[in-house]
Amino acid sequence: MIRIPSNCTGCSACISVCPKECIRHSTDAEGFMTPLIDPSECIDCNLCEKVCPALNQNTSNRTMEFLVGQNESYDITRQSSSGGIFYLIGKRVLDMGGVVYGAAFDYNAGVSVKHLRVTDINDLRRILGSKYVQSDINGIFRSVKKDLSEDRQVLFSGTPCQVAGLKRFLRKDYDTLLTVDVICHGVPSPEVFSRYVKEVEKRKSDECGKIFKITHFSFRDKLYGWNSFGVSYQIESSDGSGDSEKIFRGRYEDPYMKGFLYDLYLRESCHDCPVKDFSSGSDITLADAWGIETIMYSPSFDKGFSLAVPHSEAGKECLSAIGVKWQHADLNFMVTNNPAAFKSATPHKKRKTFFRLINDGKSISEAVGICLPEPTFFSRIMWSISKKLKRYAKK
Numbered sequence: 246m247i248r249i250p251s252n253c254t255g256c257s258a259c260i261s262v263c264p265k266e267c268i269r270h271s272t273d274a275e276g277f278m279t280p281l282i283d284p285s286e287c288i289d290c291n292l293c294e295k296v297c298p299a300l301n302q303n304t305s306n307r308t309m310e311f312l313v314g315q316n317e318s319y320d321i322t323r324q325s326s327s328g329g330i331f332y333l334i335g336k337r338v339l340d341m342g343g344v345v346y347g348a349a350f351d352y353n354a355g356v357s358v359k360h361l362r363v364t365d366i367n368d369l370r371r372i373l374g375s376k377y378v379q380s381d382i383n384g385i386f387r388s389v390k391k392d393l394s395e396d397r398q399v400l401f402s403g404t405p406c407q408v409a410g411l412k413r414f415l416r417k418d419y420d421t422l423l424t425v426d427v428i429c430h431g432v433p434s435p436e437v438f439s440r441y442v443k444e445v446e447k448r449k450s451d452e453c454g455k456i457f458k459i460t461h462f463s464f465r466d467k468l469y470g471w472n473s474f475g476v477s478y479q480i481e482s483s484d485g486s487g488d489s490e491k492i493f494r495g496r497y498e499d500p501y502m503k504g505f506l507y508d509l510y511l512r513e514s515c516h517d518c519p520v521k522d523f524s525s526g527s528d529i530t531l532a533d534a535w536g537i538e539t540i541m542y543s544p545s546f547d548k549g550f551s552l553a554v555p556h557s558e559a560g561k562e563c564l565s566a567i568g569v570k571w572q573h574a575d576l577n578f579m580v581t582n583n584p585a586a587f588k589s590a591t592p593h594k595k596r597k598t599f600f601r602l603i604n605d606g607k608s609i610s611e612a613v614g615i616c617l618p619e620p621t622f623f624s625r626i627m628w629s630i631s632k633k634l635k636r637y638a639k640k
Contacts, residue, residue, distance in 0.1 A: 249280055252514040255379060255523045257412030259293035261386035268293060270383055275378065275600055276436020277512050291437040294417070298409035298519055305522035310561075311579050312553045313534045313541070313570040326375040326465040326474075327533040328551030333567040334425060334529070335369045335400055343398030343421075346389060347372030348380040356442045356459050356583060357435065360385045360403070372402070377464045377505050379432035379512060382407060386414045404429045405525035406518070412526040423559055426525050428532035428552075428583050431515030431590040433505050441501040441609040447479050449490075456483040464502065468493050470547035473532075476502045500613040507617055508590045509599050518589040528560035529553060534574075536582035541572050550585065 260268045267286035273279045280293075294300055316322050316329030325332065334350045349361040349371040349554070359381040363369055381401070389411060392399050401411055402425040412424065442459055449457040459478045466477035475540035476499040477625040496502045504510055523530060534550035537543070543550070555561040564571070579586065593599075593614040602612040 248294070248300075249282075250297065252299050252517045252519055253297075254299055254406035254514045254519065255279060255412070255512065256298060256406045258296040258298065258386065258410035258414040260383075261414050262292045262296045263289070264290060264292070272436070274604075275510070275512075276434040276439075278381070278435070280563075287589075296410065296413040298406055298413055298525075299514065301467060302519045303409065303411065303524040303526055305524045306526075306556050306637075307523060307576070308554060308556055309576060310507055310555055311574040311576070312555070312564060312571040313550055313574050314553060314571045315433070315543075315548065315550050315571070322548045323467060324370055325373050325551075326547065327471070327531075327549045329373075329549070330551040330553055330567070330569065331402065331425065332369060332373060333569065334423075334563060335363070335372070337563065337567055338400040338423065339364070339366050339369065341398045343400065344392050345369060345372070346385060347399045347402040348376045348397065350376065350462055352458075352460055355439060356462055357381065357439065362388055370629065375427075375465050377433055377502070378435055378438040379404075380407075381435070386411050390415060393422055396421060399423070401424065404432060405520040405527065405530075406514070408527045409520045409525040420559075422528075423563060424525075424527045425529045425531060426527040428519060428530060428586045429515075429518075430505075430585045431508060431511035431518075433501075433510050434512070437510050437584050437603070437609060438501065440603065444478065444608050444610065445478070446472055449458060453482070453488070455488075457481065458483055460489075466493060467547075471549035472547060475499065500610040503617060504599070504609070504613045508593045508611065509596060509616055511545060511590055511596075513590075513592075515590050516592045521589060522587050523554065524555075528557045529555055529564065530586070532583050532586070534582075536578060540574055540578060544602055552579070554579075568615070601638075 259280050265286045265288055267283040271279050271281035307511045313468045321329040322334045338345055345363040346360055348358050351357045351359045358376045358378050389399055389401055398421045405426045408424045408426040446457055457480050460478035460481050463477045465474045467474055474495055475495045477493040479491050532552040533551040537550045553564055555564055599612050599616045
């Protein structure tokens with residue numbers, strides 16, 4: 246029977262592999278998915294322990310090839326968090342008759358994030374863009390295995406722990422599988438996000454005297470450009486009147502996004518991540534190419550640029566086949582601008598306070614406001630000076 250590690254990532258590999266289905270999805274006190282075991286049905290096959298990425302950590306794969314590029318379609322980069330490279334990879338797989346798996350917003354019952362199986366190019370846009378909440382991946386690993394057993398080309402995208410979990414669940418390599426992960430800062434609680442959404446909807450409903458629901462959400466809206474992204478959502482009345490409004494908030498103005506950026510309610514395993522340093526086993530890692538202005542000039546900076554890191558021959562072949570004009574970067578560029586690739590997030594000192602506050606009835610906005618008060622004028626000035634000094638030092 247699996248010994249659930251303290252840095253369990255919630256990847257669901259143990260649940261997916263159990264032949265007796267005696268490990269089930271549960272939710273812990275902070276709203277994160279955690280395995281729940283029924284020992285009376287366990288046959289001690291130990292498959293759950295063998296597939297756990299936290300108990301079986303891979304060695305790092307610090308490749309020396311780092312590529313920076315951008316999709317030429319502004320329509321795609323506008324909907325993407327960075328340079329729109331994932332769309333080109335997904336389109337290539339779909340054009341080969343394959344399937345693509347990725348995280349998408351689900352608006353059927355509130356707003357949640359779930360992994361989606363895509364076979365139609367028109368649905369590929371649903372899995373573009375970052376989702377700063379841990380996705381529901383229940384049943385997806387078995388679906389991927391079924392597609393692979395039918396000799397279909399499969400692209401699976403997710404966080405490094407999800408990719409590592411899938412690879413261990415499969416227990417063998419498939420020539421038809423391509424995996425893409427992201428440089429992950431950490432995953433917030435689905436329950437915190439759900440409560441935040443309900444609070445936004447209730448506030449609007451109370452103001453207008455009728456029920457409003459969020460019908461579209463974006464964590465990385467580029468209304469003011471890639472470097473000035475913010476949170477946006479479309480909120481509509483449920484009475485069929487067509488009454489709707491689009492709200493945009495800067496990333497430090499929106500309480501949920503602010504809490505995420507300050508590591509206030511990440512999963513505990515994110516502070517001791519078992520799959521840092523490119524150890525997930527993915528074929529390609531994607532990220533924002535922050536700092537791009539230090540190695541090249543482009544008039545389209547604010548559309549967004551992607552950083553792509555191939556780890557396998559399949560990954561290299563794919564990136565060379567999608568028609569992108571790549572700019573090469575080095576390891577120093579990677580370490581300087583994307584340290585989350587190598588280091589786990591530091592727990593915020595008020596993390597426990599935040600969860601205590603919301604369990605005591607405080608709203609997400611109130612709890613974030615208490616734990617992350619607005620900076621003083623002096624601290625703003627010092628932060629600005631520090632940022633300028635860092636830029637000068639880089640030059």
